[in-house]
Amino acid sequence: QVPTLMMDTQFSEFTPDITPIMLAAHTNNYEIIKLLVQRRVTIPRPHQIRCNCVECVSSSEVDSLRHSRSRLNIYKALASPSLIALSSEDPILTAFRLGWELKELSKVENEFKAEYEELSQQCKRFAKDLLDQARSSRELEIILNHRDDQSEELDPQKCHDLAKLKVAIKYHQKEFVAQPNCQQLLATLWYDGFPGWRRKHWAVKLLTCVTIGLLFPVLSVAYLIAPKSRLGLFIKKPFIKFICHTGSYLTFLFMLLLASQHIVRTDLHMQGPPPTIVEWMILPWVLGFIWGEIKEMWDGGFNEYVHDWWNLMDFAMNSLYLATISLKIVAYVKYNGSRPREEWEMWHPTLIAEALFAISNILSSLRLISLFTANSHLGPLQISLGRMLLDILKFLFIYCLVLLAFANGLNQLYFYYETSASEEPNNCKGIRCEKQNNAFSTLFETLQSLFWSVFGLLNLYVTNVKARHEFTEFVGATMFGTYNVISLVVLLNMLIAMMNNSYQLIA
Known part of the structure; x- marks a missing residue:
């Protein structure tokens, strides 16, 4: 008989929502999980994070912390590698979906973001470790070509389309895709028909690529006429198709160059x-x-x-x-x-x-x-460039706030002193004139002036006014200088630091 003291939740080491199989999954105890799974013990899936059912709403209203903790405990158990391996017919697909779901949860449950991201990484590592167990190319092909919708009427040709790899890409499983076994199979399929391509001299590679690239019109016509012929099947090989597409696109760019000249x-x-x-x-x-x-x-x-x-x-x-x-x-x-x-x-x-x-x-x-992704040296640069573009978008959000703030202030200060084109030299009005003027006369003109001042294209004398209002000129020059300090010294260096961090993550 269990002592009454142990049944009291106040003296329990675990919360009431933790069941034996959840506790075994938390410790990744393979033997206990296997015993419980054989007895058909399961872990109920939690409701969606945005579920508005009576049970979820009442649980959250009574104790929101316990509700969130209960959800986290369930997902911590579901992410157990032993539980996934013993309870799922397709452990790799289950790990993919669970990892994606946990990543999405981390964006909503900000308080437990670190825990959910760690569980997501655990699922990704498990899928990668399963792929590590492949001992031959044949086993690897079976894994990567496996589909979760197998049926008798399925087209046999679609059974060799790397369906599992496409699912991995869909769920952003970078570790799985970058796994050496997976990459070797991809390289074998990519260089199909060119055995030992990587071991050839660079001059031979260059000559082969140039020759195939120049022959792409002939190969394309041959494919259109007889797609099942030997030449038609040759151009369907991934590497040949890539060279032909590249050659065609370079020809297109050459045509654009001729058109521009x-x-x-x-x-x-x-x-x-x-x-x-x-x-x-x-x-x-x-x-x-x-x-x-x-x-x-x-x-x-x-x-x-x-x-x-x-x-x-x-x-x-x-x-x-x-x-x-x-x-x-x-x-x-x-x-x-x-x-x-x-x-x-x-x-x-x-x-x-x-x-x-x-x-x-x-x-x-x-x-x-x-x-660039076709080259191991240029590929990381392209990925870094993509991350840097996201950094620039974040930077632009802050910069636009600063720009609008100072533009509004300077326009408010100077719009009283707007002059007409006839009053300016050469009847020219604006910052594009030989002698810049009316830089802050309108909000749009002020935005342009402040933007181009970042590149040093605006002179300080634009803060002067024709009337002898030295105080106004002093305030305007101070605001203009403060804007340049914030945009050039603070924000620009912040952007450089962000871009450097993004590059370091890839490099």
Whole structure:
């Protein structure tokens, strides 16, 4: 008989919500967990973090700490490697989903963020350690090609599409994907048809890549004519496809370079110029890019498509190209003849098309950064760049607050002293004049002035006024100087420190 004292919760070492299997899972006791699982003892799954059922609401209202602690104890038990291995039909998938769920919980339960993140890392390590147990390439292929929706009517070709690896990528399981066994299998599939590629001399590698890259038009035509032929199957190999796509994209960038250099002479004052030969040659690539994005969205789904930053960049790039083509068609149909560019209206379709085409050229060139992942030296730099961009966004949030604060103050101080263009030298008004003036006359002009002052493009005399109001000038100069100290000395150095930390995490 259990003594009454031990049954009293006040003298118990554990809270009432902890069951024997939970206690065994907390200590990762394999034998006890196995014994309890064989007797069909289970751990109930907790409700969703945002659940509004009567049970969750009442429990949280009575004792919110006990409610949160009870949830944490359950997840601490569910994350036990021994429990996952003994109770799950697919331990790797269970570890993936549980790790993702714990990571999401850490964003909501801020008070227990460290505990949930540690449990998430524990699940990731368990999935990685399971993959470590593979002793041959055959076992590794079976694990990585395993699907959780196996059925008789399933397409046999889809059983060799690395389904488990795709799930790992979906749940951001970096440790699992970066595991040496997994990477070796990926390298074997990547260099299919090129045995011993890594051991070859760099000159042989370069010559092979250049040759295949130059032959990509021939290989593409052969694939279109006979996709099942030997040559058609050759171009479907991952490494060959990568080289051909890279060669095609470099050719596209070369065409953009030719278009920007205006090698084809045209009338610069033509309001609706017809497309040049180079622009006609660029069009098939643009249509191909658009078709590729549509196909990727159709195959992978909209949610997966928008979660890839490169896809969003491709969408923006293709949208700009489509807008450019549309505006050029409008200009060609609507306008006839030549007219000096100085007399064109600001929103002329040709001018807007040229501006959009220039922006799309920049995005197209920057898209090459995605190829860095194919190189072990440049790949980490690309990841660091992505983290740094997030740091810059955080920095811009603080900087915009500082910018708006000082812009509002300076505009309030100086808008009384606004002058007209006729009162200024050369009838020029604004900070783009040879002698800058009216830098803080309007809120928009003040925002521009403060932004460009970060790059040293604004002179101190813009704080002067024509009236002899020395106190106003002193206050304005002090505010302007304080802004520069905060933005350049404090915020800029903070940004450098943040970016350096992001780089160190990857390097």
